[in-house]
Amino acid sequence: HAFLLNALAVVNRADWTLELVGDGPQLQAVRQQAADLGLSERVIFSGACVDVPQRLARADIFLLISNWEGLPLTIIEAMRGGLPVIASDVGGVTELVQEGRNGYRIARGNQQALIEAINALLDSAARRKDMGAIGRSLYQAHFTFRQMLDATLGIYAGVIQGRR
Numbered sequence: 526h527a528f529l530l531n532a533l534a535v536v537n538r539a540d541w542t543l544e545l546v547g548d549g550p551q552l553q554a555v556r557q558q559a560a561d562l563g564l565s566e567r568v569i570f571s572g573a574c575v576d577v578p579q580r581l582a583r584a585d586i587f588l589l590i591s592n593w594e595g596l597p598l599t600i601i602e603a604m605r606g607g608l609p610v611i612a613s614d615v616g617g618v619t620e621l622v623q624e625g626r627n628g629y630r631i632a633r634g635n636q637q638a639l640i641e642a643i644n645a646l647l648d649s650a651a652r653r654k655d656m657g658a659i660g661r662s663l664y665q666a667h668f669t670f671r672q673m674l675d676a677t678l679g680i681y682a683g684v685i686q687g688r689r
Contacts, residue, residue: 529590534562544569581606604664609656627660
């Protein structure tokens, strides 16, 4: 969150609001950082929520800036919702975000690339719409519950057959 807030403090636009969903031990520190950067009026701290799909439906861009990830289900949710994604290029993110197609992958620690990706999507509603549509198509083609369940069961079946 600190990395993202530092980047947003540099974005010279007046037309953005960030909603942070979730809580955790760093919540107070992140609130304080937002205040210190003069972003308190633009950052909404929603805490733990059970209505994430509805919140995604109101969003224009999905961001997941982190140092470590497995296969982030949050990105799959954003793709299902037709959102363009900006995410750290860590873990399984490359399996979900196709650079320049349905979003942008940001190298860990590359604040300038993060700022450029945010600006690129803020500058173009058409780009957001196109990338979101591609993400939705990728979700439908590869990441629905049924497809993921079938693939997982197929792996288990292969392992079991290999042991007999």
